[in-house]
Amino acid sequence: MARNGKPKAAPKNNGKRNGQAAHWVGKKLKRKEDPRLIQGISHYTDDIKLPRMLYCAFARSPHAHAEIRDIHTDKARAVSGVVGVFTSQDTSGIGMVPCAIQMPDLKVPKHPVLATGRVRFVGEPVAVVVAEDIYAARDGAELVEVDYDPLPVVTDMEKALSEDTPFVHDEFRTNRAFTHALKNGDIASAFKKADHVIKQRMLNQRLAPVAMEGRAVVGEYLPGENRLTIWSATQIPHLLRTQLSVMLGLPETAVRVIAPEVGGGFGSKLNVYREEAIVPWLAMKLNRPVKWAETRRENLACTIHGRDTINDVELALKKDGTILGLRVRILADLGAYHQLLTPLIPQLTALMLAGSYKIPAIDIEIQGVFTNKMSTDAYRGAGRPEATYIVERIMDVAAHELGMDSAQFRFKNFPLSKQFPYTTITGLTYDSAKYQESLKKALQLSAYDSLRRRQKSGWKQGKYYGVGVSTYVEICAIGPSAATPAGGWESGTVRIEPTGKVTLLTGASPHGQGEETTFAQLIADQLGIDPDDVNVVHGDTMAVPYGIGTFGSRATAVGGTAAYMATQKLKAKMATLAAHLLGAKPADITIGRGRLTAKGNKKSISFGELVMAAYTARNIPPGFEPGMEATHFFEPSNFTFPFGAHIASVEVDGETGEVKIDKYVAVDDCGNVLNPLLVDGQIHGGIAQGLGQAMWEELIYNEDGQLVTGSLMDYALPKAHLLPDFTLERTVTPSPVNPMGVKGVGEAGTIASTPCMVNAVCDALSPLGVRHIDMPLKPERVWRAITHAQASRDEHELAMAGAVAKPSSSKSGRKTAGRRA
Amino acid sequence: MKNVTIAVNGVEHRASVEPRLLLVHFLREVVGLTGTHIGCETSLCGACTVLLDGRAVKSCTVLAVQADGRKVTTVEGLAQGDKLHAIQEGFWEEHGLQCGFCTPGVILCSHDLLSRNPSPSDTEIRESINGNLCRCTGYQHIVNAIRSASRKMNKRVPARAAAAR
Numbered sequence: 003m004a005r006n007g008k009p010k011a012a013p014k015n016n017g018k019r020n021g022q023a024a025h026w027v028g029k030k031l032k033r034k035e036d037p038r039l040i041q042g043i044s045h046y047t048d049d050i051k052l053p054r055m056l057y058c059a060f061a062r063s064p065h066a067h068a069e070i071r072d073i074h075t076d077k078a079r080a081v082s083g084v085v086g087v088f089t090s091q092d093t094s095g096i097g098m099v100p101c102a103i104q105m106p107d108l109k110v111p112k113h114p115v116l117a118t119g120r121v122r123f124v125g126e127p128v129a130v131v132v133a134e135d136i137y138a139a140r141d142g143a144e145l146v147e148v149d150y151d152p153l154p155v156v157t158d159m160e161k162a163l164s165e166d167t168p169f170v171h172d173e174f175r176t177n178r179a180f181t182h183a184l185k186n187g188d189i190a191s192a193f194k195k196a197d198h199v200i201k202q203r204m205l206n207q208r209l210a211p212v213a214m215e216g217r218a219v220v221g222e223y224l225p226g227e228n229r230l231t232i233w234s235a236t237q238i239p240h241l242l243r244t245q246l247s248v249m250l251g252l253p254e255t256a257v258r259v260i261a262p263e264v265g266g267g268f269g270s271k272l273n274v275y276r277e278e279a280i281v282p283w284l285a286m287k288l289n290r291p292v293k294w295a296e297t298r299r300e301n302l303a304c305t306i307h308g309r310d311t312i313n314d315v316e317l318a319l320k321k322d323g324t325i326l327g328l329r330v331r332i333l334a335d336l337g338a339y340h341q342l343l344t345p346l347i348p349q350l351t352a353l354m355l356a357g358s359y360k361i362p363a364i365d366i367e368i369q370g371v372f373t374n375k376m377s378t379d380a381y382r383g384a385g386r387p388e389a390t391y392i393v394e395r396i397m398d399v400a401a402h403e404l405g406m407d408s409a410q411f412r413f414k415n416f417p418l419s420k421q422f423p424y425t426t427i428t429g430l431t432y433d434s435a436k437y438q439e440s441l442k443k444a445l446q447l448s449a450y451d452s453l454r455r456r457q458k459s460g461w462k463q464g465k466y467y468g469v470g471v472s473t474y475v476e477i478c479a480i481g482p483s484a485a486t487p488a489g490g491w492e493s494g495t496v497r498i499e500p501t502g503k504v505t506l507l508t509g510a511s512p513h514g515q516g517e518e519t520t521f522a523q524l525i526a527d528q529l530g531i532d533p534d535d536v537n538v539v540h541g542d543t544m545a546v547p548y549g550i551g552t553f554g555s556r557a558t559a560v561g562g563t564a565a566y567m568a569t570q571k572l573k574a575k576m577a578t579l580a581a582h583l584l585g586a587k588p589a590d591i592t593i594g595r596g597r598l599t600a601k602g603n604k605k606s607i608s609f610g611e612l613v614m615a616a617y618t619a620r621n622i623p624p625g626f627e628p629g630m631e632a633t634h635f636f637e638p639s640n641f642t643f644p645f646g647a648h649i650a651s652v653e654v655d656g657e658t659g660e661v662k663i664d665k666y667v668a669v670d671d672c673g674n675v676l677n678p679l680l681v682d683g684q685i686h687g688g689i690a691q692g693l694g695q696a697m698w699e700e701l702i703y704n705e706d707g708q709l710v711t712g713s714l715m716d717y718a719l720p721k722a723h724l725l726p727d728f729t730l731e732r733t734v735t736p737s738p739v740n741p742m743g744v745k746g747v748g749e750a751g752t753i754a755s756t757p758c759m760v761n762a763v764c765d766a767l768s769p770l771g772v773r774h775i776d777m778p779l780k781p782e783r784v785w786r787a788i789t790h791a792q793a794s795r796d797e798h799e800l801a802m803a804g805a806v807a808k809p810s811s812s813k814s815g816r817k818t819a820g821r822r823a
Numbered sequence: 824m825k826n827v828t829i830a831v832n833g834v835e836h837r838a839s840v841e842p843r844l845l846l847v848h849f850l851r852e853v854v855g856l857t858g859t860h861i862g863c864e865t866s867l868c869g870a871c872t873v874l875l876d877g878r879a880v881k882s883c884t885v886l887a888v889q890a891d892g893r894k895v896t897t898v899e900g901l902a903q904g905d906k907l908h909a910i911q912e913g914f915w916e917e918h919g920l921q922c923g924f925c926t927p928g929v930i931l932c933s934h935d936l937l938s939r940n941p942s943p944s945d946t947e948i949r950e951s952i953n954g955n956l957c958r959c960t961g962y963q964h965i966v967n968a969i970r971s972a973s974r975k976m977n978k979r980v981p982a983r984a985a986a987a988r
Binding site: 032033035036037039040041042043044045046048049051135136137212213214215216263264265266268295297298513514515516679680682683686687688689690691713714715719720721722723724725727728751 | 841843844848851852855856857858859860861862863864865867868870897898899901902907911914915916918920921922923924925926927930945946948949950952953954955956957958959960961962963964965966
């Protein structure tokens with residue numbers, strides 16, 4: 003990709019590493035997965051069609067909270083083609099939908115696969131209809147009649163914690179699902195010493211991940227083999243297999259999960275869903291393959307949501323802008339049930355609240371709240387966008403309050419690069435970073451000074467130009483197992499087949515990221531071969547050793563490292579055999595492109611001959627294991643912490659509230675880069691998603707708990723004509739945590755761009771007295787903020803006029819700046 | 824049931840279908856071509872875009888009976904043997920796709936655009952695909968892909984015309 007035609011600095015990973023020159027790593031290789039995708043000949047789950055296959059559809063609750071009196075299935079059964087209708091009475095043998103998070107005070111409600119006795123959110127499945135084709139299944143689902151007794155609904159978190167609230171789960175006698183605190187440093191003295199305390203309440207609205215491929219599941223049971231095969235659009239095939247074997251009461255060895263082509267996930271497929279258990283259960287029950295593919299309406303209502311927090315933020319500052327302390331109170335809307343990681347996400351927010359700044363004292367309290375909504379869980383960024391939004395918004399509000407330039411204010415509070423590894427007040431150890439360099443580069447690239455000049459002259463002409471700055475640090479390569487609920491390692495098996503072709507079995511489970519290409523690049527470099535000769539296999543639990551999966555920007559840094567480490571084992575094995583065959587010492591063998599050479603006697607053997615010799619095994623050293631295969635389970639010693647700086651330039655129409663993005667600059671640092679083309683793609687997509695939150699996207703439940711944004715007509719995703727071209731640059735700070743020096747890039751764009759955009763719009767309107775606007779910044783909301791600010795100003799002027807007439811005794815120089823807009 | 828004859832990628836398919844059968848289901852379930860994807864069933868996402876007599880339509884809101892006697896081109900019909908269509912090449916070379924689910928629809932939508940406007944500006948490209956949602960790419964590489972395809976096709980067309988003379 004042309005990065006605006008500018009020459010780039012030489013990538014730092016083009017040198018030799020581990021004796022191996024980088025030939026493929028760092029190159030913009032075209033993706034190996036693309037030919038099948040651009041020709042429409044790949045297979046997503048819904049493309050799978052098996053002999054005798056049945057289709058199913060769910061009857062779902064139209065109520066947010068109701069008692070189920072009775073379910074009548076006769077009419078549904080009478081539909082031509084309907085094979086069966088099943089309710090919770092039939093599925094009571096299936097285990098509960100799991101939550102992997104344990105906390106001392108966590109309330110974990112029962113989460114059956116079909117609503118049992120009560121429904122607690124709109125879209126909760128009540129019955130499943132199975133039929134010969136999808137039309138009959140849906141006809142049947144519409145004819146399932148359920149007698150409901152509606153119950154009081156709670157959708158507002160603050161009301162849910164009040165005294166006279168209805169309970170989502172009666173047995174807990176509270177809607178507080180958990181509390182979590184993270185405190186460090188002397189927060190009381192920080193606020194006592196402060197010259198300024200900046201307070202702001204900010205909302206992080208509920209979002210839908212909206213992978214373009216919805217969820218889909220196919221189940222097939224072969225009783226002779228006692229094998230249940232489940233194709234699912236999942237990011238975690240092995241974890242899903244383990245959980246489903248427990249839920250369905252089968253030995254794990256009888257269950258095979260395949261994640262075929264998966265059409266995007268963004269965290270929404272990092273889960274175990276009701277349907278993933280019901281569909282294979284139906285396949286067993288009916289002894290025929292069964293398929294379910296979600297509709298978009300189901301996707302918006304019944305696939306996990308993201309974000310949804312209310313944040314009260316206070317920042318204590320010295321006069322010169324030095325941060326003394328941060329206090330944050332968070333209410334996190336969990337929805338009605340816990341999905342796999344629901345209660346974890348707000349805790350990740352807490353961990354990341356130090357951002358990229360030196361904060362000497364912190365005080366965070368979080369309450370997780372049950373409401374009558376779909377569950378929230380990991381959506382691209384998963385807790386980090388929320389944290390970065392809080393930190394970067396309060397930084398900007400503070401800079402405005404203090405009359406400081408927002409970039410200079412950030413420079414003042416960055417740790418220096420020589421202070422890394424840097425331990426934050428929240429207890430994390432940031433691996434490596436150069437925050438100053440990254441922000442400097444972004445300022446240059448955006449021509450920041452001229453943007454500021456234009457802004458000043460624009461204000462004089464009644465034009466509202468804004469410049470948004472956001473830096474970020476994210477936590478990737480999830481993660482050390484001690485810090486994760488189900489193991490944070492990853493597996494990789496590299497097998498050189500007798501003909502010299504290479505198979506990589508990776509526990510990572512890519513769904514658009516392109517690891518069939520990038521992992522082939524890294525292996526090709528290590529073994530001195532061509533990436534076309536490396537076949538990356540993933541997503542099949544019968545083919546691949548147990549793996550954790552793809553999420554949390556972990557695939558390259560953890561899964562890639564596992565593959566890399568496995569090749570190191572193979573290289574040692576190859577050197578041993580080559581030394582034996584060439585009459586040299588293993589230490590003297592070098593692996594070049596297609597050939598292994600002995601340093602001393604200059605004898606050499608081709609890669610192909612050596613591999614074949616390992617399989618024929620007629621001339622191998624004593625104790626040498628035949629074959630050419632190695633496996634590594636890589637356990638990372640720490641997370642990695644990519645970072646960067648984004649700058650947005652906008653113009654806001656003061657009459658209509660419309661926002662025009664005229665420039666977007668991103669400088670990201672994800673450590674060493676395997677394939678720049680793919681990294682750019684990740685950043686682009688991430689920025690677009692983050693801008694989606696800032697500008698357009700919002701899931702809205704009304705007071706009755708109805709999802710009023712239940713279609714793509716109401717839930718506004720970013721479209722091509724709404725977005726500008728993004729200008730990207732990179733800095734490269736290798737991570738010391740893994741041998742490739744990679745960090746991860748899947749979520750960076752999403753994390754940085756949301757606050758960057760809101761900062762830009764609020765900056766544009768600052769002369770009007772607008773201090774903060776909650777997302778999404780739709781024209782109406784921006785217009786209201788402008789109007790409100792104008793009204794307050796008029797009121798203020800009136801009051802001032804009155805004050806001049808009659809001097810008041812009110813104190814000047816208030817220390818605390820309150821909420822304005 | 825209604826009898827329909829629909830030419831899909833140059834091959835005639837006759838079938839007796841329910842009048843309510845959507846064209847996308849006809850393509851996927853009756854013909855068995857699954858390259859056309861279903862993303863929303865409400866004509867909002869564009870994943871199911873195909874060409875109907877050369878013009879892009881969202882096949883989730885066209886009935887199979889409406890396509891009776893007409894020609895449909897799906898993503899499977901673009902490459903000539905091993906030779907990819909210039910738009911497919913553009914998407915491959917410019918990294919115009921990640922998960923690939925929206926890709927067939929975007930490719931066919933841009934096919935329609937380039938047939939009407941062989942040298943679109945970036946703004947025209949962005950406007951023409953605004954009915955095709957992509958959640959992965961942020962659209963920038965898609966725009967690059969379509970621009971690259973347009974250049975390639977413009978280079979090839981005069982060459983082909985010269986060869987014909």
